[in-house]
Amino acid sequence: MSQKLIEIKNKAKEYFSKNELNADHETAITLFISGVKSANVLILSKIEIQPVDWHAYKYMHAQYFKDLQLFSLLNRSTNWSYNPYIYYQLSSQTFNLWGTSNLNTYILGAFDLDAKFFRYLSLSHAFKTEIRFIPLFPSDLSLDTPFLSALYDVEVQNQREIQTQISMLKNIEVPSLTVEQKEEIVRNERQVVADSYVDFLKFLITI
């Protein structure tokens, strides 16, 4: 974990120890997560129309529908803000994330066992592991609200879903990549997601 990510997380923890979640926070968090989940859903949707190894298909198919379900559940649970600035800011941040993570490159064309697929797996692993909000709230905070319980479900489900990414990242043979190159890709994609998350948290604690 980078120093700046640790620092901003600590600031966010301090912030949420003093400030209760309001509609602006909920809206921002939901839009940020939705941006990530909708991108993953969009990318995974293509496995429904291309030939894929059955074992891999089974897990990616499950992730596709689970992400869709959680994305809609979170949207339904959110107290939406009336503040247009939140929507403007999140549109801008989501747009930047699409740019820095090259999300568009994974949407077109079929998946193949190549460096691009490995990069997608690394990126989606980072999405599901780097972006966590429950740890930012006090440990004794009750999660018994629609939004917090949905947010908790998203994080717990992310931990289950990454088994797909973990299994493939560890086991698939990509002839064009050495182990060092694989490590490098994983590090880079994590950094991209972490940077985006840091930017988002900086905004979140100024609301």
Added chain:
Amino acid sequence: MALFNYKNVEIYYEFAGNVKDPCIVFINGLTQQVQHWAYYKDYFKNRGCSVLLFDLMGQGSSVKPTLFIDFQDNQNVLAGLLDKLTIDKAYIAGISFGGVVVLRFGIEYPEKVKGLIPMSTFSEMDAQLQFIGNNLYEGMVGIGFEYLVKQFVPFNFSANWIGNNADKLPIAIRESFNNNDLYGIQNMMESLARFQGFTHELKQIKAPTLIMNGEFDYLTDREAHEILRKEIPNSRLLLMQKVCHAFTLEIPDIVCRLIEDFVLTVEKGEWKAKQDVMIAADDVNSKELYFPCQGDHTRLIPINNIKKPSKANTTGVTQKNSQKSGKTKPEA
């Protein structure tokens, strides 16, 4: 915030005290972090010792590799940290997963060891421990991280402690969920699963070794610790009364004074344990620290103390157990 760079990745550590004082390293169990040793850090830094704590790779604020963790890195990280802090030799204590690191460190870096304190740990996995490990792993990846922590609770703590802390447990479980990342712990568990038993190497450990085992530790049982006692020549097995796997959290005051006694004894050059078995006093205020175990310490049934039923008396009358006094409280 102190970070140690190992192979271009960051290891979080905390050091308290003076490098010239005897240094005690405490190594985390699987889901622990440096904060779990806060009591120990305060206790020893006020008693002329320095304390080194660090999060293992995959834990807390240290790096969490996505692909693989090599178990060997744990020992290398500790050796590198001691070098960085210019500490030549240290007492290495650790619990459970951390206890395995303690033992491996004792084998691989004997020149850096003054004494070893492996607690609730093992050098090989028998079929039962393997089965439990698989269940814990499957529960974690299939259900979630909090489920893993909940599975550990009855292994870690006595019924009495769980009952007395029922209101605090949900918060502690949430904190564990918040402070850990499933994939990091998963990588640590997988590094252990790839790991081969090393009982045959234990004889290489020559350093004074205090092995501590909870009376009701059903995760790493008596047999696992008995193997350590039998194989490590300069060792003592100390049985902790009425506690389970994570006794360092349940009775830190008692554990601290036992470790303090061990360090003082070794520092004075008076460590003479030869694979003996002692029972730790369960009262932190008792003058006596521990006393010799009289019965068969490998059994839960005190088999040595039971008279075989005779024809005239089939109720099994117990013999009077005279216990010689052992070590008393260290003079601070």
